[in-house]
Amino acid sequence: MNGAKLFIESLEKEGVRNLFGYPGVSICPFFDALKDSDITAELMRDEQSAGHAANGYARISKMPGVCAVSSGPGATNLITAIATAFADSIPLICITGQVPTEQIGSDMFQEADIIGAVESFVKYSYSVRTAKDIPRIVKEAFYIANTGRKGPVLIDLPIDVQNMEGGQFAEAKDVMLRTYKPTVKGHANQIKKVLKVLESAKRPILCAGGGVISANAEADVVSFAEKYNIPVVTTMMGIGVIPSNHPLYMGMVGNNGKKYANRAMNESDVLIMVGARAADRAISQPDLVMKDKTLIHIDVDPAEIGKNVGPSIPIVGDAKAIFEELNKAQIHCDFSSWMNELKRYQKTRNEKQQSTAKYVDPNLFVETLSEKIKKDAVYVADVGQNLIYSCTNYKVKEGKFLASGGMGTMGYSLPAAFGASVANPGKQIVCVLGDGAMQMAFHDLANVALHKSNLKIIIMDNRCLGMIREYQHIHFDNRYLMVDLKNTPDYSFIAKAYGIPFWEIGKNEEIEDTLSEVLRKKGPAIIDVYIDADAFTAN
Amino acid sequence: MKRIYSVWVENRSGVLSKVSGLFARRSYNIDSLTVGETRDKTVSSMTIVSSGTNHTLEQIEKQLNKKLDVIKVRTFGEEQAILREVILLKVKYTSSQRKELMEICEFLKADIVDATTTHMIITLCDTPDRIEKLLSMLKEFNITEISRTGTLAMPKCSEGEA
Numbered sequence: 001m002n003g004a005k006l007f008i009e010s011l012e013k014e015g016v017r018n019l020f021g022y023p024g025v026s027i028c029p030f031f032d033a034l035k036d037s038d039i040t041a042e043l044m045r046d047e048q049s050a051g052h053a054a055n056g057y058a059r060i061s062k063m064p065g066v067c068a069v070s071s072g073p074g075a076t077n078l079i080t081a082i083a084t085a086f087a088d089s090i091p092l093i094c095i096t097g098q099v100p101t102e103q104i105g106s107d108m109f110q111e112a113d114i115i116g117a118v119e120s121f122v123k124y125s126y127s128v129r130t131a132k133d134i135p136r137i138v139k140e141a142f143y144i145a146n147t148g149r150k151g152p153v154l155i156d157l158p159i160d161v162q163n164m165e166g167g168q169f170a171e172a173k174d175v176m177l178r179t180y181k182p183t184v185k186g187h188a189n190q191i192k193k194v195l196k197v198l199e200s201a202k203r204p205i206l207c208a209g210g211g212v213i214s215a216n217a218e219a220d221v222v223s224f225a226e227k228y229n230i231p232v233v234t235t236m237m238g239i240g241v242i243p244s245n246h247p248l249y250m251g252m253v254g255n256n257g258k259k260y261a262n263r264a265m266n267e268s269d270v271l272i273m274v275g276a277r278a279a280d281r282a283i284s285q286p287d288l289v290m291k292d293k294t295l296i297h298i299d300v301d302p303a304e305i306g307k308n309v310g311p312s313i314p315i316v317g318d319a320k321a322i323f324e325e326l327n328k329a330q331i332h333c334d335f336s337s338w339m340n341e342l343k344r345y346q347k348t349r350n351e352k353q354q355s356t357a358k359y360v361d362p363n364l365f366v367e368t369l370s371e372k373i374k375k376d377a378v379y380v381a382d383v384g385q386n387l388i389y390s391c392t393n394y395k396v397k398e399g400k401f402l403a404s405g406g407m408g409t410m411g412y413s414l415p416a417a418f419g420a421s422v423a424n425p426g427k428q429i430v431c432v433l434g435d436g437a438m439q440m441a442f443h444d445l446a447n448v449a450l451h452k453s454n455l456k457i458i459i460m461d462n463r464c465l466g467m468i469r470e471y472q473h474i475h476f477d478n479r480y481l482m483v484d485l486k487n488t489p490d491y492s493f494i495a496k497a498y499g500i501p502f503w504e505i506g507k508n509e510e511i512e513d514t515l516s517e518v519l520r521k522k523g524p525a526i527i528d529v530y531i532d533a534d535a536f537t538a539n
Numbered sequence: 540m541k542r543i544y545s546v547w548v549e550n551r552s553g554v555l556s557k558v559s560g561l562f563a564r565r566s567y568n569i570d571s572l573t574v575g576e577t578r579d580k581t582v583s584s585m586t587i588v589s590s591g592t593n594h595t596l597e598q599i600e601k602q603l604n605k606k607l608d609v610i611k612v613r614t615f616g617e618e619q620a621i622l623r624e625v626i627l628l629k630v631k632y633t634s635s636q637r638k639e640l641m642e643i644c645e646f647l648k649a650d651i652v653d654a655t656t657t658h659m660i661i662t663l664c665d666t667p668d669r670i671e672k673l674l675s676m677l678k679e680f681n682i683t684e685i686s687r688t689g690t691l692a693m694p695k696c697s698e699g700e701a
Contacts, residue, residue: 119557120564124607127553144607179549179610303601306594 001169003131004033004162007095009169010138011039016066018042018057018422020050022077024070026097026110029162031068042422045443047074049415051081053444055090056419059402060378060427062216064091064145065419071097072110075156079118080409085152086121087406088237089214091145092152093138094122100160101129115156123151128158131166139172148182149301150214182300186315186322191329193313194296197270198228199331201294203338205268206230207253209282210237210405211275211299212319218242220323221274227327229336230272233261235282236391237405238275244395250342254282256388256537260346265289274298275319278308279406298322358532360505362386362460365529366393366432369458372515374428378402378420382413382433384467386460388537390432411440414457418444421453428454428519435461435488445498448524455524457500462531463488470536495526504528541570542596543620543692546585546603547610550576554608558585561606567591567599571624571689582610588690613694620692625664628677629684631657636680643676658683 001009007030011019020042023031034041044050047069054065065085069078075096085092098104099111115125124144126137141153198204212221218241225232225248232242233253242249251258253265265271271293276282278297283289286309297304297311298319305314315322356362366389373379375397381390387403394401402420404412417431433441438459448455460466469483495502505514505527518525548554555574562569570588577584589599596614603612632640640659644651649663663673667690674685 115553116556119560177607180607301605303598303605306601307598 001166002029002033002162003128003134003157003164003166004029006131006134006166006169007138007157007162008033008037008039010135010172011066012037013135013171014138014142015063019066019068020044020053020057020419021068022047022050022070022074024072024074024097024110026071026099026159027068027074027095027157027162028097029159030095030097030157041068042447044415045446047077048081048411049441049444051078051092051094052084052409052412052415053419053422054092054094055081055085055088055412056380056402056416057423058085058090058092058419059416060400060420060423064093064142066093066095068095069097070110071099071114072112074110075114076112076117080407082118082152082154083121084404084407084409084412086123088210088404089150090152091150093141093145094152094154096154096156097162098127098156098158101158102160104158115154118154121152122154123149125154125156127156128161131161131164134166135169136172140175140177143175144177144180148180149211149304183302183316184318184321186298186317186325188325190313190315191322191325194272194315194326195329195331197294197296197313199333201270201333201335203268204228204230204270204272204335205250205265206232206272206274207235207265207276208232208238208241208274209235209276212238212241213275213400215275215300215319217275217318217320217323220320220327222246224323224326228331228333229339231264231335231339231342233257233265235276235405236403239391239394239401240396240399243397245397247343248339250346252391255284256281256392258392260342260349263345264342268293270294270296272296272298273309274323275300277304281405283309356532356535358535359507359530360511361508362389362529362531362535363393364508365505365511366390367395368511369430369432369515370394372519373399373430375399377428377430378417378424380413380417380420380429380431382431382437383408383410384434384436384465385462385470385537386432386434386437388467389460410437413437414441414448415444417455417457418447418451418453421448421451421455425451426454428456430456430458432458432460434466435459435463435485436465438491439485439488442494445494445500445526449498449500452523454522456518457524457526459491459526459528460531461488461491461528462533462535464533466531466533467537469533470538473536474538491526491528501525502528504530506530540593540596541588541590541617542599543615543617543622543690544585544587544589544599544603545613545615545692545694546587547577548583548585549608549610550581550583551608554583555585557606557608558587558603561602562587562589562599565598565602567595573689573691586690586692588692615692615694620694622666623664623691624667624670624688626662626670626673626685626687628661628673628682630659630661630677631681631683632659640677640680643673647673647676649673
């Protein structure tokens, strides 16, 4: 068997059924071997899309997403997608073709040192030198990507290694790495301490981040909160941990979050932070938030604990394992009076976002959309004002909310939504993006049309780069530059070109009816929603 | 504050760049870095001296531990370890300076390992403090070239050590 065949067989052994990619000479033997396999390959319209599609796929399938691209520009085009996955701890296996081993370092045609280029945002990388190592490397790569703090692993595969004879496929032994042993179980003493602190707490709050979703610990975390009536807030990446209408839910924190959620967190005396980095967007003033409180920080990555905020009680481990332990114990406390106090305060706050009379009110639109979509729909948001409108107005029921929270990559949503639809073809998926991101990503409409994906693409169309325009409005005295998307194409023609049904919503009165009609039918659709360029997100 | 990191890493190509790259992109200081093989050919030992706030020094240890090619990280303060550094200095001198140079070398137990009538190479293997002392005493002389290793470190022996 040559290296390429060994590689494909190794992927099959890992249970891979789909991958996303873009070919080039240096990865051709790999794709040739793929032709005889049951793995389905999706030809995306550029390499970055392949990476984002694998990202969306991973977040829905709960398996590492796989993408394969060529050497040189193919590999460098993938970099943004790798960095995006790294920032959000999404498991990816990124396979890059490479020039022949002997030529590495000679600056030959389409050679790039991709391993060097991605070093700071991969969890690990491999440069394969001999075909017989492939089964072991692939097995290790999946293990590394999908355990501990998850993330992307890159495998650089020179073309001569793909063609090299590597003997019969022999499944690799269990992974044993002396340098990598992620902690799963939380330390028993620390868990006891948490319960003790909670017993004497008066105003505890639980802040759930994306790590809870990554660990599949949503149910465990929610039952813990329910057991003692502990109020719950989430970061943006934690949206979906708890349904929005849950009586314990206080909303999203952070500078785009609910003021009452931030206030609840600030006023707590015990803060249990789970799978959250406490980064600047969630907690902009750590000293203020952490004043006079006990911080219990639970994270699978020890380096996150104490990085942005100092913990009083650190627990390193997998959120699911830790909350299973916490749930086994029974202490005597009930925080419903504190919860009621918060709810009373919440009711007095009418945090209705500023609405606009011109065109469509984006807040109202997202609110209506989230009521109308199926309760288990996947909502994929892009970056910019659309993300803020989305995360502040979207009400999660049983679905998932995907966004590129860490890196904030424009153009993420469309390929990621496509990847999500490949992972679960029947699922209703909505992708909400601005007209800026749409023009970065619309080449992948080809795949959406081809697969008849049950994917509704919603363009928040204000003919400008709204978030930056808003920034220039606030910080640069309305000196607008480089934000006007002049000559924006007529999206109805774009939709027609790809054979996708097209709708437009020009005023608030049209939201209900149009959405009902579009969402009733399966398959793809593009909805162009007209938004006022002066509709700013900031109150 | 200074801190010494004794880091065992997989002896593979590219590992040094991963470790030094980590310091560069997170803006951690490297005061010195030395690398060598250990008795186990698959393991290299790096000694990194860094300085910064307590928070930074703690993060360095955690981030090093996160690297998949890092086998073990031990950290210690200067007082907990035996530290050594080697320096080579080439000095251009006149005949009137020769005696004083030799006295300085004798005083600090530095060796003159090569010489012509106009130049000499002085070497010293000692603690970083005494290396600095040598440099300061030679400040007035015409030093034409310096090569130094950076700090090597090993935690002091302790009773009952395995």
